[in-house]
Amino acid sequence: MFTEAIEAILRDHATSEAVCAIGKGGASASIWDAVEEAGFLALLTPESAGGAGLSLSAIAPVFTAFGRYAVPVPFAQSIAARALLRDTEVAAPAGMTALAGACRRREDGSLEAPQVPFGMTCDHVLANVDGDLLLLDAARAERKASGVHGSVSGTLDWRRDAVPLPFGSNGEEVLLFSAAIHATAIAGAMDRVFAMTLQYCNDRSQFGKSIGKFQAVQHQLSVMAQQVASASMASELAFSGAGAAPERLATAIAKARTSMAVPLVASTAHALHGAIGVTAEYDLQRYTRRLHEWRMADGSEAFWNRMVGKAILTQTQATIVDFARTAPYGIAV
Template sequence: MFTEAIEAILRDHVTPEAIRAIEKGGAPSLVWNALEEAGFLALLTPESAGGAGLSLPAIAPVFTALGRYAMPVPFAQSIAARALLRDTDGAVPAGMTTLAGTCRRHQDGALEASHVPFGMRCDHVLANVDGELVLLDAGAAERTACGVHGSASGMLSWRPAAVPASLAANGEAVLLFSAAIHAAAIAGAMDRVFGMTLQYCNDRSQFGKSIGKFQAVQHQLSVMAQHVAAAGIASELAFSGEGIVPGGLATAIAKARTSMAVPLVASTAHALHGAIGVTAEYDLQLYTRRLHEWRMADGSEAFWNRMVGNAVLTQQHTTIADFARTAPYDAAA
């Protein structure tokens, strides 16, 4: 129900034209206000506190839908931030809040966070600082854009005087939630990219028939479809737990698998589209650029595969198949 309602808003407000306008410096308020005024920021807030009280499995399709539309504002991160702040004494801030899974503290007490999603556009940053949960004012930060075309990510740094006290000791939850959100976003964007590619191959004719009927093209589409399907299943795994934070092992598997699929899916999509696929006027690049950005966010597959590998070596399972079948769910429970 919530996913359909949100997608209806996304279809109207998060169009390719709106994304391009925001990338060029336009105000994101139209997109943000449409979702905020509908009350969707409180999807993970308990019903007793006026929210929808959704579980992690129920919120997963929402996060995937946001990726499918290449959401240009930190809406998913703001929903997660409210969930992480609800058991602390910190007030839920108004405006756009993003997540910084890793924030480095200097010897003088200053903080620095690199590659913060929507760091150039957000109002607040909920950060993991040495395992502590810290809510930072983005307006008090020195912001440096990442330099990638159209990206809102950036490096943010705060002077010691602008760093507040920590709110709780669950800072690691920020990294897990942020990685899980990016896994879902990758799955959603991949689904959109595959749909565009399949449609193009069916519509584009060569030698009297659509190129989608050529065996070589069908082979590439089938491989692409396998990775898209696997990414979708993996992203759902990250949100399979019963708690309010995605499980560590399940998130590691999800982020590793979705990130691993990005280079193949993006390159195949551009190859099958041919010359038109690399033009700025064509919408494909709006999604493939974000796939590459989200692949690196919170660590690429190399980072998360290391975590999965350590779990395989330390946990007692008869076979690797038993590990894959049971360990992620045991850890999420």
């Protein structure tokens, strides 16, 4: 129900023209206001606090939809931030909130949040600083753009007097939520990229028939479909737990698997589209740029695979199959 309602809003407001305009520095108020006014930012907020009180598994399709439209606004992050503030006395701030899963505190007390998704446009940053939870005012930060075309990610620096005291010890949940969100975003964007590629191959004719009927093209499409399906299943794993935040190992597997699929899916899509795929007027380049950006956000597959590998080496399960079947869910064999 919520997914369909949000997708209806995104179809009207997150058009190609609107998204491209935001990427060029335009205002995002129309998209943000449409979702905020509908009350969707409180989907994970408990009912006792005026929210919808959705479970993680119920919110996953919503986060995937944001990826499917490559929304350049931190909706998912703002929803998660409100959930992460559940056990604190800090009220959810107004405006757009980004998540910074790995901040660095310098010896002089200043703080750096490297390559924060939506860091150039957000109003606040909910940050993990050595396991502590901090809510930072983005307006008081020095922002440095990533330099990537069309990206709103950036590195934020706060001076010592702009860094508040921590108000929670669940900082790692920021990293886990952010990584899980990017896993679903990758899955959603891949779904759109595959649909665009399949449609193009069916419409584009060569030697008297659509290129989608050539065996070589069909092979590439089938491999691409396999990667997209695998990424979709992996992203759901991150939100399969019963807790208030994604589980550590499940998130690691999800982010690693979805990130691993990005190079193949993006390169295959561009190969099958030919030259049109890189033109500014065609949406494919917008989605593949996002895929590569989300692959690196919160750590690439190398970072998360290392975490999964350590878990396997210390496993108590009898076999790898038992590990894969039970460990991500915290089930004892």
